[in-house]
Amino acid sequence: MDNDITVRGVFSFRVEFSLQCPRCDRPLPFDGPLEKAHCNHCQSDIDIPRSYWIENLANSCRKMQNTESGMGTASMLIGTFHGNLTLARFDPYCDNCKTFFEDPWNLVHGSRYVCTECGTEYPVQQPPGWLSSEVPRINTLINAIFSEDDSACGADSGMIPESISCPSCAALLEVTGTTRFVKCKYCSGQLYLPDDLWLRFHAGKRKRRWFVICEYMDEE
Ligand SMILES: [Zn+2]
Ligand SMILES: [Zn+2]
Ligand SMILES: [Zn+2]
Secondary structure, three states, X not given: OHHHHHHHOEEEEEEEEEEEOOOOOOEEEEOOXXXXXXXXXXXXXXEOOHHHHHHHHHHHHHHHHOOOOOOEEEEEEOOOOOEEEEEEOOOOEOOOOOOEOOOHHHOOOOEEEEOOOOOOEEEEEOOOHHHHHHOOOEEEEEOOOOOHHHHHOOOOOOOOOEEEEOOOOOOEEEEXXXXXXXXXXXXXXXXXXXXXXXXXXXXXXXXXXXEEEEEOOOOO
């Protein structure tokens, strides 16, 4: 296995990335090198400059090349944005059942990898052009999102309705987490979904991990 990787000249690492919303300070998950993000708490839109991703991902590749398999680092980011970046040197695996991918170094861009154990699908993509041109050693992204339109695909599960009782009339309401304000159909009162319930709907998004397949490079 180890020989194989060296011969092919690539390795992979797992990424978990979140930034603090500059408006409300809540953590905002980044499920890939997204240029825009929407904060569900304060409803503000945040722009992430490409240079920010380029710098952080180039550093990550450098750091992970010298990290032993199974080991990782967690960094607090400061500067333009505050956040957390957790990296771990792992071959691609299914986040649902922890089975390693079969033949992970020959995945086809634009396809979906289907876990051999549990059937969970993972999008396999070429990095966006602006990233490839600056960090050409990044070869493939697995389970990453780079535009808001992609967010429907991948390992996220659908929304399962939850019940909450209306604070005004105590009627039991079914909510799906599409909006934070819900109108009670019995008393027409407005209710604001509490944090724990809101996060239950959006937790799948928060936990999404992505993998970067990267070429080995000699350091100068
Ligand atoms: Zn916010
Ligand atoms: Zn699986
Ligand atoms: Zn009500």
